[in-house]
Amino acid sequence: xxxxxxxxxxSLVAIGLIFLLVGRTSSNADEGKVVIYTNGDEEAxxxxxxxxxxxxxxxxxVLQSFGTSELGGKLMAEGDKIEADIVTMSSYFIESAQxxxxxxEDLTFSTKPxxxxxxxxxxxxxxxxxxxxxxxxxxxxxxxxxxxxxxxTKPEFKGSVSIPNILDSSTGWLLVQAIISQYGEEEGKKVLxxxxxxxxPHLESSGSGPINKVQAGEVAAGFGLRYQAVMAKESGLPIxxxxxVEGNFSYTESVAxxxxxxxxxxxxxxxxxxxxxxxxxxxLTHYPVALYEGETVKDMNKPxxxxxxxQPLTVELLQQHQDFFKxxx
Numbered sequence: 001x002x003x004x005x006x007x008x009x010x011s012l013v014a015i016g017l018i019f020l021l022v023g024r025t026s027s028n029a030d031e032g033k034v035v036i037y038t039n040g041d042e043e044a045x046x047x048x049x050x051x052x053x054x055x056x057x058x059x060x061x062v063l064q065s066f067g068t069s070e071l072g073g074k075l076m077a078e079g080d081k082i083e084a085d086i087v088t089m090s091s092y093f094i095e096s097a098q099x100x101x102x103x104x105e106d107l108t109f110s111t112k113p114x115x116x117x118x119x120x121x122x123x124x125x126x127x128x129x130x131x132x133x134x135x136x137x138x139x140x141x142x143x144x145x146x147x148x149x150x151x152x153t154k155p156e157f158k159g160s161v162s163i164p165n166i167l168d169s170s171t172g173w174l175l176v177q178a179i180i181s182q183y184g185e186e187e188g189k190k191v192l193x194x195x196x197x198x199x200x201p202h203l204e205s206s207g208s209g210p211i212n213k214v215q216a217g218e219v220a221a222g223f224g225l226r227y228q229a230v231m232a233k234e235s236g237l238p239i240x241x242x243x244x245v246e247g248n249f250s251y252t253e254s255v256a257x258x259x260x261x262x263x264x265x266x267x268x269x270x271x272x273x274x275x276x277x278x279x280x281x282x283x284l285t286h287y288p289v290a291l292y293e294g295e296t297v298k299d300m301n302k303p304x305x306x307x308x309x310x311q312p313l314t315v316e317l318l319q320q321h322q323d324f325f326k327x328x329x
Contacts, residue, residue, distance in 0.1 A: 129174030132229035171207030247307030
């Protein structure tokens with residue numbers, strides 16, 4: 001028995017040494033490379049990588065993808081001790097991390113944004129919220145075309161609506177902003193309660209969850225990213241996007257360089273400039289919101305009711321709205 005335990009312990013030690021050596025080998029292999037952390041989805045990540053490779057940076061960087069909440073947690077907890085040299089992330093998280101840690105350096109390249117931004121980041125894409133419907137399912141179920149978020153709380157829509165959960169998805173925040181802005185917190189809580197009740201099992205952890213369910217015909221209507229509905233309609237699917245009277249709210253994702261003053265800092269700044277300028281053409285295709293002078297988008301990509309929330313978007317405000325969402329369930 002003791003001999004067996006001894007062999008088992010020796011085996012565990014050997015396995016541990018192997019993992020340690022593998023970790024060191026991987027670490028050594030990546031040494032000197034710029035580390036990029038991103039919360040971008042597949043299209044955004046692909047555009048970033050394409051721009052870097054075409055600029056001659058292939059093999060000079062390591063890109064790691066995270067969910068927004070996970071990466072936001074790392075930024076707020078680790079500050080400039082984070083492994084990343086470059087971060088592409090929701091702008092409100094970058095601002096809150098900078099306020100807490102002063103962890104980003106001023107960008108050394110110039111851009112011509114349509115709106116003024118802090119000196120330590122510049123936007124690379126923007127997302128806008130809207131309602132969308134499956135016109136065939138609406139017809140089959142005899143449902144009216146919604147014009148507002150509140151319309152989706154009507155009894156006839158019970159079980160036929162899908163929305164993103166603000167506890168998991170930034171897209172869900174666009175919905176909550178619209179509700180609070182239009183109805184205030186007291187009435188807004190009732191609207192949100194009824195909306196969540198109508199969703200039933202279709203409260204999604206992913207921002208893309210609602211459009212996927214609407215496209216599949218599992219539900220008749222949903223709330224999510226407007227550009228996804230536009231693309232679905234353009235591809236020939238029976239999808240219609242509806243700009244709600246409560247407003248089309250937006251948020252941006254930006255690039256920032258961590259202030260480390262090490263061997264890769266200069267290269268990281270050059271890569272950030274490449275991402276900002278060379279990836280924009282691809283990013284604008286997938287996220288058709290003009291952010292810089294000279295950019296144009298088709299009329300179908302211009303929301304009817306563009307709005308901004310009355311307060312600056314911060315991690316603290318997100319927490320307040322998450323608490324509001326939980327209290328409405």
